[in-house]
Amino acid sequence: MDPVAGTAEHRGPLEVRARAPGKIILAGEHAVVHGSAAVAAAIDLYTNSSLLLRPTGPGEGGGAGSGAVELDLRDSGLTFSWPCSRLRGALGEEISANPGAPAPCSPDQLAAIARLLQDQEIPEAKIWLSAGLSAFLFLYASILGCRPGKAVVSSDLPMGAGLGSSAAFCVSMSGALLTAAGAVSVGARRGAEGWEVLEKGALELVNQWAFQGEKIIHGKPSGIDNSVSTFGKMIKFKKGELTNLESWNPVKMLITDTRVGRNTKALVAGVSERASRHPDAMASVFHAVNSISEELSSIVELAAEDEIAITSKEDKLAELMEMNQGLLQCMGVSHSSIETVLRTTLKYSLVSKLTGAGGGGCVLTLIPTCILFYISPGCIFSFMVLYKINTIQLMCDFC
Ligand SMILES: Nc1ncnc2c1ncn2[C@@H]1O[C@H](COP(=O)(O)OP(=O)(O)O)[C@@H](O)[C@H]1O
Ligand SMILES: C[C@@](O)(CCOP(=O)(O)O)CC(=O)O
Ligand SMILES: [Mg+2]
Structure with missing residues (x-):
């Protein structure tokens, strides 16, 4: 079966499943928003989106004006539904489907989407989902228009x-x-467990749309997260430019989730405000982070052949991570829960740094290869070996 040929013309139900990985940032978060280099790697934890499109043909009961767009967020246990007629009324003037031309969400479109969210009962305790719902409605209407369909999302990743x-x-x-719109086709490359991998051009288009969605959630994203989730592997990212990094030796990272919730948009805005209050000092901080990311990316690519070389490589990585953490503290994005993890791992001579936006969230600890490491089942730590190649992958079924 060619899973994509004919999707645009297809008139029966169509199910497409896609999964995309999360990431860790080894160096350069926040500074990357201000033009510094950063290093990130895809991890083996995924978000799965499945999309079921109802028939659109006349006489099949699913014209573009009837039915609904539904979203089932499995991990939150919440479902949302917008009648297509309501979507058309609210967005018809604002958004028309143009899958081949990624464009940002305008303030008028965002206002129309906010009105659509008011129709839904989002529990106060989960109000942070609004950003994700807005991104969903924008991407759906911009790529598929106001036609009926049901999306189901589940994720291995903590939000x-x-x-x-x-x-x-x-x-x-x-x-x-x-894929459902027929705007991209999967390539001949087969990924793991029967998943199909998109061609380079298709990946570029996915990445550009995902960036528009990230703008709704992050406010001012650098683009590193959507790029590493789309293209996978380990990358250096600077001002929108992506360089693949080849890691010859496995780099082992422990990920500790402090379970302190926070919001990337607010933290990114906080760093920008500090940068406007202290432009010279913060420019020096961002410059120092850039040097750290550049050095870290070249060390990652070194092929260490014996134990002494591996130890020396790991010592340098640890020192750079420690320096980067100090600069993240200067930016004001550390947190007492992060400091607790730093102190705890330091007792075992292990170096840690926050990863992502900080303010809580996850902390990375470099685990030297000479250390035997055991994690008991059910504990809050995850352990990653960074040499897997994870990219967005797809499966399509014509029902
Ligand atoms: N599976 C999901 N379903 C709905 N919204 C999601 C999902 N995953 C992420 N989001 C949106 O992204 C937000 C978290 O993004 P962010 O603050 O950037 O943290 P991070 O990207 O590190 O998890 C959530 O509050 C939600 O709005
Ligand atoms: C802080 C930042 O560098 C990374 C944010 O990552 P996350 O959303 O916390 O997983 C922001 C960005 O680069 O867009
Ligand atoms: Mg994010």
Whole structure:
């Protein structure tokens, strides 16, 4: 079966599933928003978006004006539904489907989307989902228009913890929507477990749409999260430019989730405000982070062949991570829960730094290869070996 050929013309039900990975940032978060280099790697935790499109043909009961756009957020246990006629009324003038031309969400479009969210009962305790819902409605209407369909989302990633759940959500959803719209086709490359991998041009389009979604959630994203979620691997990212990094030796990272919730948009805005209050000092901080990311990216690529070389490489990585953490403290994005993890791991001579936006969320600890490491089942730590290649992947079924 060619899973994509004919999707635009297809008149029966169509199901597309896409999954996109989260990420860790080894160096350069926040500074990357201000033009410094950063280093990130995709991890083996995914967000899955599945999309079921109802028939659109005349006589099949699913014209563009009837039915609804539904969203089922499995992890939150919440479902949302917008009648297509309501979407058309609210967005018809504002958004028309143009999957091949990614464009930002305008203030008028965002206001129309906010009115659509008012129709829904979002529990106060989960109000932070509004940003994700807005990104969903924008991507759906911009890529597929106001036609009926049902999206189901589930994720391995904790939300708002620094592992890029917002980007994985936007990437997997853009991939599913673009495939359903017939705007991208999967390549000949087969990924793991039967998943199909998109061609380079298709990945570029997914990435551009996901970036537009990330803007709704992050405010001012650098683009590193959606890029690493789309293209996978380990990357250096600077001012929108992406360089693949080849890691010859496995780099082992422990990820500790402090379980302190926070919001990337607010933290990114806080750093920008500090930068406008102290432009010279913060420019020096961003410059220092840039040097750290550049050095870290070249060390990652060194092929260490014996134990001495591996230890020396790991010592340098640890020192750079420690320096980066100090500069993140200067930016005002550390947190007492993060400091507790730093102190705790330091007792075992292990170096840690926050990853992602900080303010809580996850902390990375470099685990030297000489250390035997055991994590008991059910504990709050995850352990990653960074040499897996995870990218957005797709599956399509014609029912
Ligand atoms: N699976 C999901 N379903 C709905 N919204 C999501 C999902 N994953 C992420 N989001 C949105 O992204 C926000 C978290 O993004 P952010 O603050 O950038 O943290 P991070 O990207 O580190 O997880 C959530 O509050 C929500 O609005
Ligand atoms: C702080 C930042 O550098 C990374 C944010 O990552 P996350 O949303 O916390 O997973 C922001 C960005 O680059 O867009
Ligand atoms: Mg995010």
